[in-house]
Amino acid sequence: MRFLAHITVKLPHDLSDRERSELARAESDRGLELMEAGKLVDIWRVPGKQANVSLYEVSDATELHDLLTSLPMWRWLEVDVQPLAAHPLTQRRDGPRPP
Amino acid sequence: MRFLAHITVKLPHDLSDRERSELARAESDRGLELMEAGKLVDIWRVPGKQANVSLYEVSDATELHDLLTSLPMWRWLEVDVQPLAAHPLTQRRDGPRPP
Amino acid sequence: MRFLAHITVKLPHDLSDRERSELARAESDRGLELMEAGKLVDIWRVPGKQANVSLYEVSDATELHDLLTSLPMWRWLEVDVQPLAAHPLTQRRDGPRPP
Amino acid sequence: MRFLAHITVKLPHDLSDRERSELARAESDRGLELMEAGKLVDIWRVPGKQANVSLYEVSDATELHDLLTSLPMWRWLEVDVQPLAAHPLTQRRDGPRPP
Amino acid sequence: MRFLAHITVKLPHDLSDRERSELARAESDRGLELMEAGKLVDIWRVPGKQANVSLYEVSDATELHDLLTSLPMWRWLEVDVQPLAAHPLTQRRDGPRPP
Amino acid sequence: MRFLAHITVKLPHDLSDRERSELARAESDRGLELMEAGKLVDIWRVPGKQANVSLYEVSDATELHDLLTSLPMWRWLEVDVQPLAAHPLTQRRDGPRPP
Amino acid sequence: MRFLAHITVKLPHDLSDRERSELARAESDRGLELMEAGKLVDIWRVPGKQANVSLYEVSDATELHDLLTSLPMWRWLEVDVQPLAAHPLTQRRDGPRPP
Amino acid sequence: MRFLAHITVKLPHDLSDRERSELARAESDRGLELMEAGKLVDIWRVPGKQANVSLYEVSDATELHDLLTSLPMWRWLEVDVQPLAAHPLTQRRDGPRPP
Amino acid sequence: MRFLAHITVKLPHDLSDRERSELARAESDRGLELMEAGKLVDIWRVPGKQANVSLYEVSDATELHDLLTSLPMWRWLEVDVQPLAAHPLTQRRDGPRPP
Amino acid sequence: MRFLAHITVKLPHDLSDRERSELARAESDRGLELMEAGKLVDIWRVPGKQANVSLYEVSDATELHDLLTSLPMWRWLEVDVQPLAAHPLTQRRDGPRPP
Numbered sequence: 001m002r003f004l005a006h007i008t009v010k011l012p013h014d015l016s017d018r019e020r021s022e023l024a025r026a027e028s029d030r031g032l033e034l035m036e037a038g039k040l041v042d043i044w045r046v047p048g049k050q051a052n053v054s055l056y057e058v059s060d061a062t063e064l065h066d067l068l069t070s071l072p073m074w075r076w077l078e079v080d081v082q083p084l085a086a087h088p089l090t091q092r093r094d095g096p097r098p099p
Numbered sequence: 100m101r102f103l104a105h106i107t108v109k110l111p112h113d114l115s116d117r118e119r120s121e122l123a124r125a126e127s128d129r130g131l132e133l134m135e136a137g138k139l140v141d142i143w144r145v146p147g148k149q150a151n152v153s154l155y156e157v158s159d160a161t162e163l164h165d166l167l168t169s170l171p172m173w174r175w176l177e178v179d180v181q182p183l184a185a186h187p188l189t190q191r192r193d194g195p196r197p198p
Numbered sequence: 199m200r201f202l203a204h205i206t207v208k209l210p211h212d213l214s215d216r217e218r219s220e221l222a223r224a225e226s227d228r229g230l231e232l233m234e235a236g237k238l239v240d241i242w243r244v245p246g247k248q249a250n251v252s253l254y255e256v257s258d259a260t261e262l263h264d265l266l267t268s269l270p271m272w273r274w275l276e277v278d279v280q281p282l283a284a285h286p287l288t289q290r291r292d293g294p295r296p297p
Numbered sequence: 298m299r300f301l302a303h304i305t306v307k308l309p310h311d312l313s314d315r316e317r318s319e320l321a322r323a324e325s326d327r328g329l330e331l332m333e334a335g336k337l338v339d340i341w342r343v344p345g346k347q348a349n350v351s352l353y354e355v356s357d358a359t360e361l362h363d364l365l366t367s368l369p370m371w372r373w374l375e376v377d378v379q380p381l382a383a384h385p386l387t388q389r390r391d392g393p394r395p396p
Numbered sequence: 397m398r399f400l401a402h403i404t405v406k407l408p409h410d411l412s413d414r415e416r417s418e419l420a421r422a423e424s425d426r427g428l429e430l431m432e433a434g435k436l437v438d439i440w441r442v443p444g445k446q447a448n449v450s451l452y453e454v455s456d457a458t459e460l461h462d463l464l465t466s467l468p469m470w471r472w473l474e475v476d477v478q479p480l481a482a483h484p485l486t487q488r489r490d491g492p493r494p495p
Numbered sequence: 496m497r498f499l500a501h502i503t504v505k506l507p508h509d510l511s512d513r514e515r516s517e518l519a520r521a522e523s524d525r526g527l528e529l530m531e532a533g534k535l536v537d538i539w540r541v542p543g544k545q546a547n548v549s550l551y552e553v554s555d556a557t558e559l560h561d562l563l564t565s566l567p568m569w570r571w572l573e574v575d576v577q578p579l580a581a582h583p584l585t586q587r588r589d590g591p592r593p594p
Numbered sequence: 595m596r597f598l599a600h601i602t603v604k605l606p607h608d609l610s611d612r613e614r615s616e617l618a619r620a621e622s623d624r625g626l627e628l629m630e631a632g633k634l635v636d637i638w639r640v641p642g643k644q645a646n647v648s649l650y651e652v653s654d655a656t657e658l659h660d661l662l663t664s665l666p667m668w669r670w671l672e673v674d675v676q677p678l679a680a681h682p683l684t685q686r687r688d689g690p691r692p693p
Numbered sequence: 694m695r696f697l698a699h700i701t702v703k704l705p706h707d708l709s710d711r712e713r714s715e716l717a718r719a720e721s722d723r724g725l726e727l728m729e730a731g732k733l734v735d736i737w738r739v740p741g742k743q744a745n746v747s748l749y750e751v752s753d754a755t756e757l758h759d760l761l762t763s764l765p766m767w768r769w770l771e772v773d774v775q776p777l778a779a780h781p782l783t784q785r786r787d788g789p790r791p792p
Numbered sequence: 793m794r795f796l797a798h799i800t801v802k803l804p805h806d807l808s809d810r811e812r813s814e815l816a817r818a819e820s821d822r823g824l825e826l827m828e829a830g831k832l833v834d835i836w837r838v839p840g841k842q843a844n845v846s847l848y849e850v851s852d853a854t855e856l857h858d859l860l861t862s863l864p865m866w867r868w869l870e871v872d873v874q875p876l877a878a879h880p881l882t883q884r885r886d887g888p889r890p891p
Numbered sequence: 892m893r894f895l896a897h898i899t900v901k902l903p904h905d906l907s908d909r910e911r912s913e914l915a916r917a918e919s920d921r922g923l924e925l926m927e928a929g930k931l932v933d934i935w936r937v938p939g940k941q942a943n944v945s946l947y948e949v950s951d952a953t954e955l956h957d958l959l960t961s962l963p964m965w966r967w968l969e970v971d972v973q974p975l976a977a978h979p980l981t982q983r984r985d986g987p988r989p990p
Contacts, residue, residue, distance in 0.1 A: 001159035002242060003182070004251060005345060012310050013903050031287045044200060044282035047952040048896060048959045048970030052285055053202060060100035060159070061182040061344040068345045079345030083102070083160040083182045084242035087250055089229045101341060103350060104246060111211050112408050130386045143299060143381035146461040147401060147475030151384055152301060164245040178246030183341035186349055188328045199951035201974070203741060210706050258892035258951070259740040263976040266741045277741030281894070281952040281974045298456035300479070302543060309508050357397035357456070358479040358542040365543045376543030380399070380479045382461040398539060400548060409606050427584045440497060440579035443655040444599060444662045444673030448582055449499060480539035483547055485526045496654035498677070500840060507805050555595035555654070556677040556839040563840045574840030578597070578655040578677045596836060598845060607705045625881045638794060638876035641758040642698060642772030646879055647796060678836035681844055683823045694852035695935060696875070697944060724980045737893060737975035745978055746895060753793035753852070754875040776795070776853040776875045777935035780943055782922045797939060804904050857938040871939030 001057075002041070002084040003064050008051040010076050026072040039067055100156075101140070101183040102163050107150040109175050125171040138166055199255075200239070200282040201262050206249040208274050224270040237265055298354075299338070299381040300361050305348040307373050323369040336364055397453075398437070398480040399460050404447040406472050422468040435463055496552075497536070497579040498559050503546040505571050521567040534562055595651075596635070596678040597658050602645040604670050620666040633661055694750075695734070695777040696757050701744040703769050719765040732760055793849075794833070794876040795856050800843040803868050818864040831859055892948075893932070893975040894955050899942040901967050917963040930958055 011020065034040035043054040058064045061081070068079055110119065133139035142153040157163045160180075167178055209218065232238035241252040256262045259279075266277055308317065331337035340351040355361045358378075365376055407416065430436035439450040454460045457477075464475055506515065529535035538549040553559045556576070563574055605614065628634035637648040652658045655675070662673055704713065727733035736747040751757045754774075761772055803812065826832035835846040850856045853873075860871055902911065925931035934945040949955045952974075959970055 001161065003344075004242075007345075028287060028290065032290055035287065035291050040287075043285045043287050044202075045285045045953075045956055046972075047281055047283040047894075047956040048898075048968075048972045053280070053282065061184040062100065062342075064182075065184040065342055065344040077345075081182060081343075081345045082251070083163075083180065083245055084251065085160040085164040085245040087241045087243045089226060089233065089238075089241050092226065092230055093233050102245075103341075106246075127386060127389065131389055134386065134390050139386075142384045142386050143301075144384045144458075144461055145477075146380055146382040146399075146457040147403075147464045147473075147477045152379070152381065160245040161243075164243055167246045176246075180246045181350070182344055183350065184344045186340045186342045188325060188332065188337075188340050191325065191329055192332050199953065201740075205741075259974040259976040260738075260892065262974075263738055263740040275741075279739075279741045279974065281955075281972065283952040283956040298458065300542075304543075358481040359397065359540075361479075362481040362540055362542040374543075378479060378541075378543045380457040380460075380477060382457040400539075424584060424587065428587055431584065431588050436584075439582045439584050440499075441582045441656075441659055442675075443578055443580040443597075443659040444601075444671075444675045449577070449579065478548070479542055480548065481542040483538045483540045485523060485530065485535075485538050488523065488527055489530050496656065498839075502840075556679040557595065557837075559677075560679040560837055560839040572840075576677060576838075576840045578658075578675060580655040580659040598836075622881060622884065626884055629881065629885050634881075637879045637881050638796075639755075639758055639879045640774075641696075641754040641875055641877040642700075642761045642770075642774045647874070647876065676845070677839055678845065679839040681835045681837045683820060683827065683832075683835050686820065686824055687827050694854065697935075721980060721983065725983055728980065728984050733980075736978045736980050737895075738978045740974055740976040746973070746975065754877040755793065757875075758877040774875060775944070776856075776873065776938055777944065778853040778857040778938040780934045780936045782919060782926065782931075782934050785919065785923055786926050795938075799939075853938040854936075857936055860939045869939075873937075873939045 001060070003056045003058065003061075004082040004084060005054045005056060005064075005068065006051070006080040006082070007054065008046075008049065008078040009073060010078060011050075011073075012076065023073055030071055034067060100159070102155045102157065102160075103181040103183060104153045104155060104163075104167065105150070105179040105181070106153065107145075107148065107177040108172060109177060110149075110172075111175065122172055129170055133166060199258070201254045201256065201259075202280040202282060203252045203254060203262075203266065204249070204278040204280070205252060206244075206247065206276040207271060208276060209248075209271070210274065221271055228269055232265060298357070300353045300355065300358075301379040301381060302351045302353060302361075302365065303348070303377040303379070304351060305343075305346065305375040306370060307375060308347075308370075309373065320370055327368055331364060397456070399452045399454065399457075400478040400480060401450045401452060401460075401464065402447070402476040402478070403450060404442075404445065404474040405469060406474060407446075407469075408472065419469055426467055430463060496555070498551045498553065498556075499577040499579060500549045500551060500559075500563065501546070501575040501577070502549065503544065503573040504568060505573060506545075506568075507571065518568055525566055529562060595654070597650045597652065597655075598676040598678060599648045599650060599658075599662065600645070600674040600676070601648065602643065602672040603667060604672060605644075605667070606670065617667055624665055628661060694753070696749045696751065696754075697775040697777060698747045698749060698757075698761065699744070699773040699775070700747060701739075701742065701771040702766060703771060704743075704766070705769065716766055723764055727760060793852070795848045795850065795853075796874040796876060797846045797848060797856075797860065798843070798872040798874070799846065800841065800870040801865060801868060802870060803842075803865075815865055822863055826859060892951070894947045894949065894952075895973040895975060896945045896947060896955075896959065897942070897971040897973070898945060899937075899940065899969040900964060901969060902941075902964075903967065914964055921962055925958060 011023070015023075031040060031043070035043075039056060039058060041055040041057050043052055045052055056064055056067065058067065061083075064081065068074060068077075071077065110122070114122075130139060130142070134142075138155060138157060140154040140156050142151055144151055155163055155166065157166065160182075163180065167173060167176075167180075170176065209221070213221075229238060229241070233241075237254060237256060239253040239255050241250055243250055254262055254265065256265065259281075262279065266272060266275075266279075269275065308320070312320075328337060328340070332340075336353060336355060338352040338354050340349055342349055353361055353364065355364065358380075361378065365371060365374075368374065407419070411419075427436060427439070431439075435452060435454060437451040437453050439448055441448055452460055452463065454463065457479075460477065464470060464473075464477075467473065506518070510518075526535060526538070530538075534551060534553060536550040536552050538547055540547055551559055551562065553562065556578070559576065563569060563572075566572065605617070609617075625634060625637070629637075633650060633652060635649040635651050637646055639646055650658055650661065652661065655677075658675065662668060662671075665671065704716070708716075724733060724736070728736075732749060732751060734748040734750050736745055738745055749757055749760065751760065754776075757774065761767060761770075761774075764770065803815070807815075823832060823835070827835075831848060831850060833847040833849050835844055837844055848856055848859065850859065853875075856873065860866060860869075863869065902914070906914075922931060922934070926934075930947060930949060932946040932948050934943055936943055947955055947958065949958065952972075955972065959965060959968075962968065
């Protein structure tokens, strides 16, 4: 099922620039892995903020939690998760789902 | 997976007493069906309010939406849905889940 | 650019069932048109609510406003719109955008 | 009576990894004790957060406060407590409660 | 145990003055009964509002819900209920509670 | 007149255990003085939190401010104060107040 | 003591223009009485709204409630009341208050 | 001085289409007058809503209130007003203001 | 014109007692100057908080900003400013304002 | 398209006065560049706060994000961005936009 995750990054003030850039690179690498695995379907920046909106495809909330806590920055993320149900319009467009 | 649903009933003022009691009976009957089907796992009253907290076991948010919209009072319900992930404590208590 | 629209339907209580179903059909038809025109990119139900989250691709907020007000139910919609910026991860995945 | 506790963990940034893992183990052990004593009836993770929803069975709010403050992490927990009343549906399912 | 109830009266606009005064008298009579039964311990007006703060002594949230729904105005009340635990200061003042 | 004070304790993280217990004892002693002086009429714990609800009897908001700022922990307290008016029900129960 | 009252007028839609202007005149007359009695010390419009901020001098919250409910529009007012304590600056300016 | 006004239109459901379009034309005419008088400096639509953000140049809040209440739709407008101060950047760009 | 300022003091924890009392004296001195200049018209304590409500008479928001930032504690103040318009009641009481 | 940015500056407490003034000068210089490039159309102070409201003209949210993150203080800014659509009134005033 799909989840929309609203994520804000709150790094502590006393992180060095090097720690910041290492964390950012590790975060980006893990994000790319999740994209290539089909788990992270899409992601957008919230303009003006160190924050993003991301769309996940997972089997349930437990898998979602495991993926989110695997992010290197997780300890400093504020995450709000919104479950999504299928909308009839996408079914009209795509035809019925195979059994 | 589990969802917690926070539900408040907002019936319109101009419903007659008879319509109210018929709706209440139909709502209770449908609730009992969902309990016996193992979908509605538990339910509590929010004290002082015409509102409840209920725990659902469904495959995903689409099934949850279908169950909630099958409630006779649905048109007048304010529903907020909270997805739940498994907690390690229940695994320590119950042992690992079978594959 | 992309916008996320959070839309809640608040139909007045005194609408007849026939008016409701006619409105719903017209709304669905207009939604399908917007999908086929590439304006409405994706849409999901908010479980338990008469509400949706939808993703739009438009040139700017003025075009978005025009599309949203073209929805037959617009007068009764509560719409909150969230602008989205491109995220570096999608660029890493997709390669640089053509000029 | 039943209470739903919404708990968020806010550990201070300067805790060492060892202090964190010792606290986590002590917290888990105390949680298991409360489960085996029938006080902590169920518990779920809030996906994406270091937070949980837990269901307590206690005699009153004073006992609930004593149990929550016995958690090793209590000083860093944000706890919101929601009292629950019995719902007629569970009585229809279970039959009347014995006197 | 003790509960603090924050109650706001929201009577519909189309109630006649006679219906209003009959409801007010019935509400006051039921309130006096609850006071004399030791259930409603104290009550105050919120200045400027048709609202009150009231202190209840009940065995649990289920009894509280039954008392609140027995109020003649209940259908039009917005009720928020806050559970209270014993504070060590009252024990220092009163001495230990008898078993 | 009566005031309801909603008080949350927010001690800084770097206080030693000894400073905490000394502050707690001083706070409890001052609270007892205010009770014995008839100023602090009653007090309850908010379950799960380091917070309380307390009922004050003072001549006006200036006296209330003076009493609250006399608490040893005041610098770290978040205080929200709610003025209370007399409710007709207590007059029906107690008879008219003497002039 | 002083109270700041934040008042919003919410007249029902179906009031005739004549009822509106009669209510407005009666409200203004009662306001002038309260000013001349020294109870309503000052009053300002909230720009853009049918709302005001007003400053009352009363003996306590019970007198304040009686004055506010004596306003002809009271049934349709949303009133939020803020108790005020004396500030040391006014004492520095005015000298100590006579006993 | 400048004010930013955040305005939402909440027309009652039972207005006829003709009343709506007459109100809209009158509102637009009055808006144009305020623009030509240099009072309404700029105005934007909030995308997806029947709402706008508008920038006013007035001598003070009393003049602003008079202008806003002169709008034909004023009775149905929710208006929130934000006062603005001059920013040093505009002074750097424009040079000092003439005396 | 008049502004109501809602001000909360948030001094950092690591200020010494001496720095606190020096800041408090400087703040009080500057406040008295503003009172004597007719800029700060009145001021009240918010009971229980290190906060005040103050009433300013200034020509516009730019002068208000200059006065507020001249307060010695300004860096640690949370300030919310509310513009006030003249109310017809004060005009009825005082007679028309001279041109 | 136009965006309104609501920006609050939250500099950490331990910045020296020199670091503060250097940051402020760099921020002002970058702001002036953005004004001269036609990107930052206007800017106002929020009275009483270290905050501003600024109006941007950009091609989309991605360009807006790039401009905002180019501000020297960006790491300490809380930014909320509001997309704006064209309002029919400005078209009535200015005539139709050229194709």
